[in-house]
Amino acid sequence: MLKYIQADCGSGKTHSLIEMTKRSSDNFIIVQSTLQLIEQTTKELGAIANVITSTNHSNVINATIEFLMAPTHRVLVLSEKAFLGISDLSLLKDWKIFLDDVVNFHAYNVINTEKKYEVENELFRDFEEVSSQYLTAKPVIEFSDDLVKQMSNSFDFVGSYDHFVMNSSFFDKIGKAGNVDVYSNDCKQLTTLAWVNIAKYKDLDVTFMSNLFEETLIYKGNKDLFEKVDLEGLRKRVRPVRERLKVYYFSEKRRLTRSFRDSQGDKLQAVYDYINTTVKEPYFYTTNTSTGKVLNGVHIKPVSRGMNSFQDYSTCIWLASMKPSPVEAKQLELMFDITGEEITYAREYENLYQFCNRSSLRKYESTEQVVVYVFDKDQAQFLSDDIKYIDVGIDTDVVKFVPLTINEAKRKRLYRTLKKNLPEDEFLGWLSSNTNNDLSEREREHFSTQYYKRM
DSSP: OEEEEEOOTTSSHHHHHHHHHHHOOSOEEEEESOHHHHHHHHHHHGGGEEEEOTTTOSOHHHHHHHHHHSOSSSEEEEEHHHHHTOOOGGGGTTOEEEEESOOOOEEEEEEEOSOHHHIIIIIEEEEEEOSSSEEEEEEOOOOSOHHHHHHHGGGTTGGGOSEEEEEGGGGOEEEEETTEEEEOSSOOEEEEEEEOOGGGGTTSEEEEEETTGGGSHHHHTOGGGEEEOOOTTOOOOSSOHHHHEEEEESBSSOOOOHHHHHHOHHHHHHHHHHHHHHOOSOOEEEEOGGGOOOSSSEEOOSOOTTOOTTTTOOEEEEEOOOOOOHHHHHHHHHHHOOOHHHHHIIIIIHHHHHHHTTSGGGOTTOOOOEEEEOSBHHHHHHHOSOEEEOOSSTTTTOOOOOOOOOOHHHHHHHHHHHHTTOOHHHHHHHHTSGGGTTOOHHHHHHHHHHHHHTO
16 A cells, blocks of 8 residues: 655654654655755755755666665655656665655646657557547657657656556548558647556555645545555644635636636736735745746745745735646546546645745744735635635626627637647637637637637
């Protein structure tokens, strides 16, 4: 059985693991997700530990395998990429393995290419149909042809995962030229969901550590493989997080999505203007990468696990969305019976919680109030019961639901574009172009939904 430790952010999971490792005479592998954490952990472990990262090795996977074949230390600290690259699991049988806040074992990729034959016959194998829309496959990891090997670099995620789901329409054929298949040009976009077969680790001594592990996708998709264990020496809060947070939000009825960001820039600007004018306390904030620096505070990335440099801040602002695309949600539901809401919780809400815990919430002995600004009511209610709505005009044109009707001109415009089978980036660019200035937000969402249904 795989084991897991579930404990709050800042409770001292990593510190307790380091102390346990020092006291023990066993061999340990500690896997962490950020270079900052890896360097910090290695420093605290001292001479008993070896570290393998991209800063000291040109090929972390090869370096890891070489170390495991002839260990020089009883503790190895490495990245998740290096760990997932270990294909010979027999090298791990004498090690206690701890995955510290490493919970993302799937990847979603969109690739635009016309090299259909090479994808089907050189880069993947063992295709199986799982539905009328999707295929599964396994990656080819060794190549005798240098050109094909070079092409495989476009699929740099392949070596870390065991299984894949791809849209079958990418491989549609219209006939043969001699003995060679002729592929349709209707779909030139390959959408790929890749994941690690977690069950392959079940006979090893593997323990996962994270906050709310039972809400992660890896747990929800593999509950029967896990058992809960405890870790000694963890800290306890003087006051629960929900009681320390005061949360302000800007929308009662809208959720922050990519579609909203792309089509409602003026409404988001109203939020930025309010914050830049009103919030005077030092704060750190985050937005989606494409948004850039829009506020006066210190900008950090939405995924901020392991950062300790903001624990003297008592104000933070989260204006990011990390919801899955319709295609990714459909693929995860198909393979793991995981819903879109569960993905949102595991990805957006968990990262939101981690983000807030970069603040003075890390001080467990403190009762100081921490002020958080988020976009919508769902995000606010996830964090606290002490929430307050700030009206900057986002909800002013939200009306009672009525069935959507689209006029013939708009319907034809959509149909003509869908027939072109545009890559995702081109379609979204077209959707936000001047051509579609006459679309309402609901019509934009409908156009987007119809596009993803055809993928």
